[in-house]
Amino acid sequence: MKYVLMYTSRPDLAEQTDPEAAQAIYKRVYEWFGENAGVMADSGAELLGVETATTVKHGSDGAVVVDGPFNEAKEVIGGFSVIDVADMDAAIAVVKSWPMLDLPGVAVEIRPMVEDYSQFE
Amino acid sequence: MPTTDDLLARTLREEAGPLVARLSRRFGDFDLAEEAVQGAVVEALTSWRRDGPPDRPGAWLQVAATRNAMDGMRHRDRQRALAARAGAAGGTYDPADGTDDRLALLFACCHPALAPDARLALTLRAVVGLTTPQIARAFLVHESTLAQRIVRAKRKIVSAGIALTVPPEADLTARLDDVLAVVYVMFNEGFVSSTGPTQDRDLAADAVWLAGVIATSLPQEAEAWGLAALLTIQHARSRARFADGDLVLLRDQDRSLWDHDAIAEGERLIERAATLRRPGRYQLQAAIAAVHATGASWAETDWLQISLLYEELARHDPSPVVRLNRIVAHAQVAGPGDALAWLETLAGPLADYHLFHATRAELLAALGRDDEAAAANRRALELTANDAERRLLATRLHRRPMSDGS
Numbered sequence: 002m003k004y005v006l007m008y009t010s011r012p013d014l015a016e017q018t019d020p021e022a023a024q025a026i027y028k029r030v031y032e033w034f035g036e037n038a039g040v041m042a043d044s045g046a047e048l049l050g051v052e053t054a055t056t057v058k059h060g061s062d063g064a065v066v067v068d069g070p071f072n073e074a075k076e077v078i079g080g081f082s083v084i085d086v087a088d089m090d091a092a093i094a095v096v097k098s099w100p101m102l103d104l105p106g107v108a109v110e111i112r113p114m115v116e117d118y119s120q121f122e
Numbered sequence: 123m124p125t126t127d128d129l130l131a132r133t134l135r136e137e138a139g140p141l142v143a144r145l146s147r148r149f150g151d152f153d154l155a156e157e158a159v160q161g162a163v164v165e166a167l168t169s170w171r172r173d174g175p176p177d178r179p180g181a182w183l184q185v186a187a188t189r190n191a192m193d194g195m196r197h198r199d200r201q202r203a204l205a206a207r208a209g210a211a212g213g214t215y216d217p218a219d220g221t222d223d224r225l226a227l228l229f230a231c232c233h234p235a236l237a238p239d240a241r242l243a244l245t246l247r248a249v250v251g252l253t254t255p256q257i258a259r260a261f262l263v264h265e266s267t268l269a270q271r272i273v274r275a276k277r278k279i280v281s282a283g284i285a286l287t288v289p290p291e292a293d294l295t296a297r298l299d300d301v302l303a304v305v306y307v308m309f310n311e312g313f314v315s316s317t318g319p320t321q322d323r324d325l326a327a328d329a330v331w332l333a334g335v336i337a338t339s340l341p342q343e344a345e346a347w348g349l350a351a352l353l354t355i356q357h358a359r360s361r362a363r364f365a366d367g368d369l370v371l372l373r374d375q376d377r378s379l380w381d382h383d384a385i386a387e388g389e390r391l392i393e394r395a396a397t398l399r400r401p402g403r404y405q406l407q408a409a410i411a412a413v414h415a416t417g418a419s420w421a422e423t424d425w426l427q428i429s430l431l432y433e434e435l436a437r438h439d440p441s442p443v444v445r446l447n448r449i450v451a452h453a454q455v456a457g458p459g460d461a462l463a464w465l466e467t468l469a470g471p472l473a474d475y476h477l478f479h480a481t482r483a484e485l486l487a488a489l490g491r492d493d494e495a496a497a498a499n500r501r502a503l504e505l506t507a508n509d510a511e512r513r514l515l516a517t518r519l520h521r522r523p524m525s526d527g528s
Contacts, residue, residue, distance in 0.1 A: 002283040088285040089235060090293075113282045 003042055003085050003114040004092045008099070009076040011106030012051065018104055029100035037084070037095055045082035076108065083114065130170055131251075131323050133179040134163055135331060138251025141184055143223035145191055146286055152230070153276045154198075156248050158191035159183070163251050224249060225339045226286045228332075231275075232301040233284050240275035242304050242311075243268055250308075250328050260311055260325055298340065302349050302404065305333050309353050330357045337391070347395035348405030355388035355411040357381075373420035385415045406435040425454035442472055446481050458488035476505040 015023075034041070054070040070077060086092050092111050101107045138159055145155035162183050176182040231245040243261075246252040254272065258265040278284065289297040312325025333350040340346050362379035363370055370376075389412050395405045410431045417423035432448035445468060453461030462485040465478075472478035483498035 004283075088283040088287075089233075090285055090287070090289065092283075093235070094293075111282075 002088060002092075003083055003116055004089075005112045005114055006045075006082045006084060006092075006096060007078050007110040007112070008080045008082075008101065009078050009108050009110065010101065010104070011075050012077060013075065014106035015104065023104075026100050026103060033098065033100050037098075040084045040086050040091075040095060041082060042085035043083040045080060047080040048078065051077040076106070089113075127171075127323070129175060130167065131328070132331075133175060134166065134183075134251030135328055137180045137183050138163060139224035139227050139249040141180075141187055142248045143227040143286060144184075145187060146227075149191055149195065151280065152286065153280045154191055154194050155187075156276055158194055159187045159251075160247060160253065161190040162186035164253055167253065222288070222339070224335065226288050228301055228336070229288055229297060230279055230284050230286045232297075232304045233279070234297075234300055235282060235284060236275050236278060237271070240271045241300070242307055243272050244275045245304050246308065246325075246328075247272060250332060252323055252328075256323050260323075294340070295343065295345075298336075298343055298346065301336065302333075302345060305329050305336070305349060305353075306404075308332070309356070326353075326357055326360065329353055337394075342398065344395045344398035344400040345402040345404050347391050347398070348402055348408050351388045351391035351395060352404050352408035352411055354391060355385055355408060355415050358384035358388065358415065372414060377419070380415065385412070388412060388415070401434070401438070403435060403438040406431055406438065410435070423454075425451055429455050442475050443477065446472075446477055450481060450484075453485060453488070458485045461485055462489065474505060476502040478502075479505065 051070050054068075056067050056069060056071045057064050058067065058071070059065075084092060084095060086095065089111075096109045096111060099107075099109055102109070141162075142152075142156050142159045145158060146152040149155055165186050166179075166183060170176070170179075228245065228249050231248055232241045236244070243257055246257050246260075247254065252260075254269050255265055258268045261268070288294070306329075309326050309329035312327070312329055330350075330353045333346070333353045337343070337346040337350040358381040359372075359375065361381070362375040362377070388408065392405065392408050392412060395408075410428055413424050413427050413431070429448065429451040432444065432451050436444050436448055446465075449461050449465050449468075452464060462482070465482055465485060468478065479498045479502035483495045483502065486492075486495035486498055
């Protein structure tokens with residue numbers, strides 16, 4: 002099954018992380034992508050900071066363009082991957098080893114991808 | 123003498139779980155399989171009550187559930203593809219690997235990716251063979267609310283790819299924790315509601331059975347034996363826990379009504395757990411329950427032993443209830459004055475916890491300080507002023523049997 006992993010963090014908490022410790026974790030992140038290359042499907046992406054986000058949203062007189070992310074949550078999405086594994090337990094096992102989880106405020110959302118479109122037919 | 127409902131309950135819980143697992147595999151669809159078995163259980167309740175159970179209840183259920191599943195398939199777009207996968211209708215009744223199937227199903231129903239309140243409901247329906255109305259009555263929730271919760275959880279199992287498998291060795295103990303927690307709550311709910319004649323399923327008995335199934339299926343897991351022991355011993359006291367519909371506290375219970383064979387069985391289960399040399403909170407609670415259950419009377423109970431066991435339990439479970447119970451046991455050994463002095467040291471962190479004040483009231487009353495005791499009792503009630511908290515208190519009060527042995 003294919004799952005999208007959405008990597009989120011809390012910038013307010015990330016600022017407090019000791020730069021040296023953060024550097025060590027980034028190194029492990031690089032290795033983590035190497036170790037998990039086998040389950041990565043399609044291309045994921047690392048995103049530039051949330052301050053670069055632009056949102057286009059519904060407006061009664063047509064779409065409105067605004068500065069900022071789509072919601073005001075403290076968590077921001079820093080990137081995403083698509084993985085292809087046997088089941089939810091396998092997806093959880095991959096995610097649990099995500100090195101950034103050592104940092105406070107970091108979370109990864111797992112969402113199954115729609116693969117069987119017959120349910121919409 | 124078992125009633126028809128008892129017999130029904132035992133048959134359903136033996137057959138329902140493995141059947142859900144088998145049909146899930148066969149049709150490749152957990153939701154469909156679970157729905158089909160639920161339908162068969164509802165049919166069985168009507169028909170078996172009317173005509174008595176059939177000669178081969180397992181085969182009867184399988185035929186009914188398979189027919190329901192095939193009907194369900196016909197209503198689905200993917201009918202052809204899945205029907206091909208499932209093979210021909212009918213099939214032979216195979217009760218063989220029921221335990222492994224049931225265990226895999228149980229781990230899926232108690233998966234941490236499911237909402238905690240849905241885990242218990244789904245387990246009761248899919249693994250233990252209860253109907254939605256039976257579960258709704260046991261939990262005092264609306265049937266429609268409960269049904270929605272179950273549907274959402276089942277859909278998630280299917281669409282998020284939660285597998286019906288027993289977790290690998292590395293994850294087993296952690297995942298088992300979630301499973302045991304569900305069985306523990308199941309027992310507590312049953313223990314609370316066991317007064318009413320309105321219940322046609324004894325949830326507590328179902329939980330004792332399920333704990334036994336888990337322990338025998340995973341014999342290397344000490345806490346599984348511990349939970350089986352705990353529930354067996356607590357359930358052994360069930361006949362003495364109510365008189366005329368009122369809860370009877372442990373100290374006042376008629377000990378001749380206790381099932382002493384079951385208590386002895388519980389002690390054997392504790393020993394079985396102990397051979398694995400991995401103590402945990404269920405084993406320690408079971409040991410405490412065993413000391414209570416083998417005391418000749420409240421006064422002759424080995425309070426020193428209980429006090430020491432609570433000390434150990436607090437290391438595994440530092441929850442306020444455990445800390446308070448430890449002090450209650452200490453009061454029996456060292457006297458209420460000493461216990462009160464200890465209790466006061468928790469006044470900071472537990473100031474807003476109603477059971478802190480209830481315990482304090484009890485100790486003050488034992489010291490003859492009645493005015494202060496009354497004030498503490500009022501404080502305990504104040505802290506339960508709103509409805510939600512009253513409900514919580516009701517649960518907690520009923521839970522005290524589990525925690526401090528009433």
